Amino acid sequence: MSIRIPSARTATIVDVAAEANVSKSTVSLVLKGSPLIKGETSERVLQAAQKLGYVYNRRAGELRGNASNAIGVVINDLMNPFFAEVLIGIERKLVQAGYVVLMAHTHEDLAVQDRVLQSMREHNAAGIMLCPALSTPKSILKLVQSWGIPLTVFVRNLGPGTYDFAGSDSDEGVFLATSHLLNTGHKNVGFLGGQRGVVFNQRTDGYKRALKQKNIPYREELVFNSNPSREGGYQAMKDLLSKHPSLKAVVCYNDIVAFGALSALGEAELIAGKDFALIGFDNILDTAHSNPPLSTIDIHPGKIGEQAATILLERIKNPDAKRMVYSAKPDLLLRQTA
Amino acid sequence: MSIRIPSARTATIVDVAAEANVSKSTVSLVLKGSPLIKGETSERVLQAAQKLGYVYNRRAGELRGNASNAIGVVINDLMNPFFAEVLIGIERKLVQAGYVVLMAHTHEDLAVQDRVLQSMREHNAAGIMLCPALSTPKSILKLVQSWGIPLTVFVRNLGPGTYDFAGSDSDEGVFLATSHLLNTGHKNVGFLGGQRGVVFNQRTDGYKRALKQKNIPYREELVFNSNPSREGGYQAMKDLLSKHPSLKAVVCYNDIVAFGALSALGEAELIAGKDFALIGFDNILDTAHSNPPLSTIDIHPGKIGEQAATILLERIKNPDAKRMVYSAKPDLLLRQTA
DNA sequence: CTGAAAGCGCTTACAG
DNA sequence: CTGAAAGCGCTTACAG
Numbered sequence: 040m041s042i043r044i045p046s047a048r049t050a051t052i053v054d055v056a057a058e059a060n061v062s063k064s065t066v067s068l069v070l071k072g073s074p075l076i077k078g079e080t081s082e083r084v085l086q087a088a089q090k091l092g093y094v095y096n097r098r099a100g101e102l103r104g105n106a107s108n109a110i111g112v113v114i115n116d117l118m119n120p121f122f123a124e125v126l127i128g129i130e131r132k133l134v135q136a137g138y139v140v141l142m143a144h145t146h147e148d149l150a151v152q153d154r155v156l157q158s159m160r161e162h163n164a165a166g167i168m169l170c171p172a173l174s175t176p177k178s179i180l181k182l183v184q185s186w187g188i189p190l191t192v193f194v195r196n197l198g199p200g201t202y203d204f205a206g207s208d209s210d211e212g213v214f215l216a217t218s219h220l221l222n223t224g225h226k227n228v229g230f231l232g233g234q235r236g237v238v239f240n241q242r243t244d245g246y247k248r249a250l251k252q253k254n255i256p257y258r259e260e261l262v263f264n265s266n267p268s269r270e271g272g273y274q275a276m277k278d279l280l281s282k283h284p285s286l287k288a289v290v291c292y293n294d295i296v297a298f299g300a301l302s303a304l305g306e307a308e309l310i311a312g313k314d315f316a317l318i319g320f321d322n323i324l325d326t327a328h329s330n331p332p333l334s335t336i337d338i339h340p341g342k343i344g345e346q347a348a349t350i351l352l353e354r355i356k357n358p359d360a361k362r363m364v365y366s367a368k369p370d371l372l373l374r375q376t377a
Numbered sequence: 378m379s380i381r382i383p384s385a386r387t388a389t390i391v392d393v394a395a396e397a398n399v400s401k402s403t404v405s406l407v408l409k410g411s412p413l414i415k416g417e418t419s420e421r422v423l424q425a426a427q428k429l430g431y432v433y434n435r436r437a438g439e440l441r442g443n444a445s446n447a448i449g450v451v452i453n454d455l456m457n458p459f460f461a462e463v464l465i466g467i468e469r470k471l472v473q474a475g476y477v478v479l480m481a482h483t484h485e486d487l488a489v490q491d492r493v494l495q496s497m498r499e500h501n502a503a504g505i506m507l508c509p510a511l512s513t514p515k516s517i518l519k520l521v522q523s524w525g526i527p528l529t530v531f532v533r534n535l536g537p538g539t540y541d542f543a544g545s546d547s548d549e550g551v552f553l554a555t556s557h558l559l560n561t562g563h564k565n566v567g568f569l570g571g572q573r574g575v576v577f578n579q580r581t582d583g584y585k586r587a588l589k590q591k592n593i594p595y596r597e598e599l600v601f602n603s604n605p606s607r608e609g610g611y612q613a614m615k616d617l618l619s620k621h622p623s624l625k626a627v628v629c630y631n632d633i634v635a636f637g638a639l640s641a642l643g644e645a646e647l648i649a650g651k652d653f654a655l656i657g658f659d660n661i662l663d664t665a666h667s668n669p670p671l672s673t674i675d676i677h678p679g680k681i682g683e684q685a686a687t688i689l690l691e692r693i694k695n696p697d698a699k700r701m702v703y704s705a706k707p708d709l710l711l712r713q714t715a
Numbered sequence: 716c717t718g719a720a721a722g723c724g725c726t727t728a729c730a731g
Numbered sequence: 732c733t734g735a736a737a738g739c740g741c742t743t744a745c746a747g
Contacts, residue, residue, distance in 0.1 A: 051724055062734045067726060077732060097499045098436040098445075099724035103739045107436075109479075109500075118662060123461045130482045134489075139496055141447070142480035144468045151472075158477055161435045162447075269666035298666060305668040324456060328607035328636060330643035330668045389740055400718045405742060415716060437740035441723045 050091035058087035070095065101163065110138045110351065111159030112168040113152065115145040119267070119295055120323045121340050122170070125194065128344025129168060136352055138165065147172045160186050166351045170194045173236055189354040191363075193347040195238055203354055205347035205365040207338035209238055209320075212369030213245030216290040216318040216336050219371055221253050225288040225316065229261040229279060231300060232272050233292030242292060242320070267292055272299025280307055287315055288377070294319035294326050297333055301376070305330075316377040331375035338367040388429035396425035408433065439501065448476045448689065449497030450506040451490065453483040457605070457633055458661045459678050460508070463532065466682025467506060474690055476503065485510045498524050504689045508532045511574055527692040529701075531685040534575055541692055543685035543703040545676035547576055547658075550707030551583030554628040554656040554674050557709055559591050563626040563654065567599040567617060569638060570610050571630030580630060580658070605630055610637025618645055625653055626715070632657035632664050635671055639714070643668075654715040669713035676705040 052070075056063040061084060069076050069084040076084075087093075101107050110133055114122050126142075133140050141162060143155035152172045156179075159167055166189040171179065177197050183190045191203040213230075220228045230246045233239045247257050263279055265271030272291065276299065279286060291297035297319035301311055309315050312331055319326060322337035346365040353363060390408075394401040399422060407414050407422040414422075425431075439445050448471055452460050464480075471478050479500060481493035490510045494517075497505055504527040509517065515535050521528045529541040551568075558566045568584045571577045585595050601617055603609030610629065614637065617624060629635035635657035639649055647653050650669055657664060657673035664671040684703040691701060 053724080063724090064726080064735080065733055068733085071726090075732065080732080095499050096440075096501070096724055098440050098501060099739090100726070101739090102434075102436050102440055102724080102741085103726045117461050117465050118458075120456075120458055120461070123455050123458070127455050127482055130480070134481065134493070139493075139500060140480050142468070142478050143472065144465055155472070155477075161433050162477060163434070163436060269663060273666045295663075298663070298668075301668045302666040302670060325607060325633075325636070325663075328611045328640040330636075330639045332640060391740080401741080402719080402743085403717055406717085409742090413716065418716080434740055437723090438742070439723090440725085440740080441742040 050088075050093045051096070052093075054091055055084065055088045055093050058091060059084045107163040107165045108138050109141050109162055109164050110166045110168065111141040111143065111155070111162070111164040113143045113145055113155055113159075114170055115147045115152075115172045116267075117144050119293075120325055121293065121295075121321045122194075124323060124340035125170075125344035125347075128341035129193075129348045130344075132345045132348035132352070136348075145172045149175065156183065160188065164188055166190070166355050168193060168347055168351055171197060189351060189358065191347055191351040191354065193343065195236070198237065201362050203350050203363045205343055205350055207343060207367035208369055209241035210245040210248070212320060212336040212338060213242045213290055214249045215245075215369060215371045216320070216377075217246050217249035218252070219373075220288045220290065220316055220318065220377060221249060221255070223316075223377075227255060227258075227261065227286065228288040228290060229263065229283070229286050231263050231279065231289045231291045231317070232265045232275050232296030233267050234264050239292065246290065261286065265292075265296065267296060269295050269299035269302070272296035273303045274299070276300035276303035277306075280309075288317065289315075290318045291320060294321045294323045294333060294335055297335070297376075298325070298329060301329060301331075301333070311376040318371075318377045322372055326374070334374045334377040335372050337370040337372045343367050388426075388431045389434070390431075392429055393422065393426045393431050396429060397422045445501040445503045446476050447479050447500055447502050448504045448506065449479040449481065449493070449500070449502040451481045451483055451493055451497075452508055453485045453490070453510045454605075455482050457631075458663055459631065459633075459659045460532075462661060462678035463508075463682035463685075466679035467531075467686045468682075470683045470686035470690070474686075483510050487513065494521065498526065502526055504528070504693050506531060506685055506689055509535060527689060527696065529685055529689040529692065531681065532576075536575065539700050541688050541701045543681055543688055545681060545705035546707055547579035548583040548586070550658060550674040550676060551580045551628055552587045553583075553707060553709045554658070554715075555584050555587035556590070557711075558626045558628065558654055558656065558715060559587060559593070561654075561715075565593060565596075565599065565624065566626040566628060566654075567601065567621070567624050569601050569617065569627045569629045569655070570603045570613050570634030571605050572602050577630065584628065599624065603630075603634065605634060607633050607637035607640070610634030611641045612637070614638035614641035615644075618647075626655065627653075628656045629658060632659045632661045632671060632673055635673070635714075636663070636667060639667060639669075639671070649714040656709075656715045660710055664712070672712045672715040673710050675708040675710045681705050 052063045052066045056066045066084050069081045145152045168191050170193050180202050193205045196204050250257050263275040265275035304311050319333045319335035322335045326333040326335050350363045390401045390404045394404045404422050407419045483490045506529050508531050518540050531543045534542050588595050601613040603613035642649050657671045660673045660675035664673050688701045
């Protein structure tokens, strides 16, 4: 007859109290470093805890106290290194502040986004960081707000409103890139990749603005839509090459689109930076050693994540603070492709 | 005088019970879909819950019940898309099974790894998935085991032992790649990038094995160490080009190293696939549209994550099952560079 | 089929 | 400086 040995029940505060000959209130106080307890007692309690291999039970503590140290972060496209870099920035900052991250990936799926948000609520998240899936309704703001959970939106904004946000100045970034191309002898430049959405609109706004400043008429057929992926960039560039062979310069929706474009260029035996100029957007790590190294708009992805986390932390501390926004200042970073 | 309105305390099981005129035990039973409760009663409770906007409080439930639905996953190098793809696979599988993921990033730092593991323990994680930071001591296995938390190690193994593991057959993969190069006319091939460690050793074993099979002596100076990064691959290839200009084929430690190498090749005006042959390892998404598209060893990163999660789930369900191991079968995937 | 009671492991006033 | 007591929101035997 075999008996299943229960995994040694871990010691509780009561066990420690018994071991140290104090009440459990005292143990609780010692554990949270209260100055109320006499040094000697405190010492004794700590040793007892050590001896019994005591582990703090967070759920129990939080049940009574009601604060949670978990923060939900929802990402929708981790396949794009940009988001991975942002996530790393977020995670570091949060962990550093003593939080733990409940991470969820939505694949741009609104239904799973709703589900994970709900789940974070059940888990009593101390805050939520959301990079909204494409076409997320603005009502999501009111919803989370009604839960009483601090929220900061990052990278993709949700239109005008009073929510906290961390992202970048897309308009200005693309303006910079387009202007640079125009200033270095290109008579016209196209916009490659990406699809309808807030961010896309901001970026093409910058594009149009740069064109306008040089009195170049905006031509819709020079913006090439695609998925915001390498594959998308590849297809878009092939499309461009066949339809507008005279066009020799392009600013890309983002870096991975630019990588796809680089691939199409290579296939056509065109050398980026010599036969064709292109500039990416984001400055993900990969750009420094692509073939050839990509000129891009640096928005410091890791820093966006860090700032987004900083904002959330501040909001948790101070629920009544006024709106907080971080918008990364874009820097034109010239390497080989333009 | 302003009164801070407490964020509307959310309804509890007791409120629902009162609203529905039943005891809280009944509410609890209904909520977990017990067949014990009469349909009519159940209906009434559900409506009451709905009406009050009841939200299940997981921590409270888990405190008594003792099961948690959070699983910790620790990653060390999310900058490498390979790990991002693995993570996505893990996350999907876990969420699908009703779990939530507590994610932590270690940056290969043993101290933070210890910290996050401890934190996951406090959070009562139902299981832990660990991709060990470089030079993680094997004792980590016993430690987590002593906590009574199911563990599955992934991607990097910890040497012989009886822990659950999901990864790939590195040796075989590199053997395949090296053999292919040798079979297609290259008199010798080098091994580029990566650094001492379990995975590195397995990969170079495959390299040596392929050499041996063709009676080609192994020469240490033909393996070029580097950080397992683009930058590392870039430097290693420059090094190779200057020291061994006659070497024309190389298998790379992984895809990002290969990307760095591609960049160095481009800089030297060498065309990969024509002037120089190289093969990566992993088959991350990016390889399909690099410049030029990279030949590589496909180990199906997403599937590794999924399988790792599947193993953990199984272990949770069945603590006494015997050792589970998944080793991705590597496929040689030829594109442009070899 | 449903209710009363005890308990999960903490924290937090309140006494003293 | 420390203890006794109540309570956080659930679940789980146990009655009936």
